[in-house]
Amino acid sequence: MLDQFEGMHTQVLGISVDSVPCLKAWADSLGGITYPLLSDFFPHGKVASDYGVLREEGKSERAIFVIDKQGIIRYVDVHDIDEQPSNDELFCVLAELEPEAAAAQQIATPPPQPEPTADVVLYCTQWCPSCRRARAYLKEHNIEYVEVDITRDREAAKRVRGWANGNETTPTFNINGKIIVDFRLDQVNQALGIK
């Protein structure tokens, strides 16, 4: 798995608020970790705070940032703290940054999909909590919709960035041509004709 990251000209860095001795002991307990585990211990949680992922309790969220070679953030995943993020999705994003390397590595990424023509299209990620609420809301009101996973479909991510000021905001709705960025209940209800 790490070879694949190397093949994509990508360095994996782990980071937590644990001290270096603690990280060392943990890495040893796991039989050694080849990629660097960085200690955000002193000043406590400063880097987590800079990235906006320091929790009140003084530890960080379980989050992944993909940073390109120009130092720009190209993807953010703030995951459920009790779940492990998926690597497959990460490679979709890396393939976008390094298309030749992806081809050389035969990294299989989903083929580009045309923009759906359904009445209600929901642009989401697997991990975003507001997306879960959006799905539940549409289901509750028996609204049929087509879901697009913007982590996997990077063309769709580009469309969302176009609508959302450069952000990959989810959920983003396309309801009969009306674009609603973020789960704005009043706008969604109006577009769907729900009182």
Place this chain on the structure above:
Amino acid sequence: MVLKVGQKAPNFTMKSHKDELVRLSDYLGKKNIVLAFFPLAWTPV
């Protein structure tokens, strides 16, 4: 607030578990970075 796609990634300097000093700027122009924050060592998922 969590940083967003398109923003500049703040530079950092931290010690790694291998006792090496690691800076984000070390990788500029060379490698993409997957920066994986995890809450605490030994916390099971």
